[in-house]
Amino acid sequence: MGTLTVTDLACRFTYEAAYAETGLRGLGLVYPPDQFADTIVRERNEYFDFFPPLQCLVPPRSERNFQRTLLLKYLQSIHVNPSPGFDTDWEMLIRSGHGAIGHLDVFASDEAALQWYATPAKKGLFELDGKFGFSLKEFMTWFDDEAATLIDVLGPTPTVGGAIPKLPLSINRAGWDGRIGLPTRFGDTGLTDIILKLENSAAYPGIIELEILGLDIHKAAGFAVPRYWPVEVNGLRALAIERFDRTASGSAVFMESIYSILASGRKTVTNHYSASYDSIGAALDNPHIQLVADRKAAKLHLLERFIMALLTGNGDLHLENLSLLEQDGKLAFSPVYDPVAMRAYSIHNQLYPRGMGFGDYGDMPADLKTDAPVDFKTAFMRFTKSLGIHKNVYIQSIKRLMLATLDYPDRIHQLKTLPDENKTNLIRIHKEIRKQFEKIL
Secondary structure (H helix, E strand, O other), X not given: OEEEEEOXXXXXXXXXXXXXXXXXXXXXXXXXXXXOOOOEEEEOOOOOOOOHHHHOOOOOOOOOOHHHHHHHHHHHHOOOOOOOOHHHHHHHHHHHOOOOXXXXXXXXXXXXXHHHHHOXXXXXXXEOOHHHHHHHHHHHOOOHHHHHHHHHHHOOOOOOOOXXXXXXXXXXXXXXXXXXXXXXXXXXXXXXXXXXXXXXXXXXXXXXXXXXXXXXXXXXXXXXXXXXXXXXXXXXXXXXEEOOOEOXXXXXXXXXXXXXXXXXXXXXXXXXXXXXXXXXXHHHOOOOOOOOOOHHHHHHHHHHHHXXXXXXXXXXXXXXXXXXXXXXXXXXXXXXXXXXXXXXXXXXXXXXXXXXXXXOEOOOOHHXXXXXXXXXXXXXXXXXXXXXXXXXXXXXXXXXXXXXXXXXXXXXXXXOOOOHHHHHHHHHHHHHHHHHHHHHO
């Protein structure tokens, strides 16, 4: 695709001379190869050392980040000890920035890339037995003396971010049967790629059950969701979710998060919750760049995802939890992922991620000429107006999604691992939001 260079001041990327002729998307939607014949330059700052699509491949600098901790262990095991900060991020990017979510692969050199693509994945599936489960549990509690077992099995792990630890693996294409393997490469058959999500019971008890409920209820409401399987190994709860950014033959599918897209085009977007839902709609409508094949359908999808996030107590529908995926040459929103009702946990009990917002909710915009902050109903109507969605359309969406979540309190009650206090909190939140939508109806 091209060459990446990072200096003290800037990140630079140059497409190969003939790359535009391939018709492939390139670095990202904001950097189409047919419009960037010259080197693309982006100044480094405290938020981005790399172009946003590449920065997303580096696990954040948090001592409790599962993927970063695992990669640091890997670097130690091969006797690579870079200085903290950028040098460490660089080593992680060139050694594990391939095979991750999406279409981008990063390597230290062309030779390293050719070796990767020419080397088939290690064949065979491992039994996810008690020993492996024990190692995972040790790692989950951050007493990671057993982390070497994971490194032996997985090697340098492609990065997948998020609040709970996630491992990219493969399983039998027919579905979960208790065996795991390395992520597939082009030409692998009989396997399908998954993300294995692990429950950190100390910080988020019941979160795996909550995600399963979120996927179940979104599927019932008509949203596209990937296949998924609840997993338990030696007492460790987990969730295996099929990846939709790979084809049946193991090749990558173009996928880019809304965060990467907005951050590529706006320097004011510095993290995955620093843009409003209205601004996502505006980006979908941008006359200078067509992000999706059907703008009207995409804006309605955004609205309905937002409504479902409110009704289910998600509160975490941030910019990285919304992505665009290319299928049959057309771009649209990807299937639903990470629909967890995070408001069940008091530390995440907020209507939406702080820094986002919709329709100036809670603010006092000058155009309304009022001393009172914008209430929920007014904000929602302003949001739908900004999306260009007519009243009869959004009313039907609200009715359909409220019907789909009618038994939500009962389903929360039936959860076995979520503490009672969290259940009570989530049910209360759901009922309060229903009242707000009833006012709109």
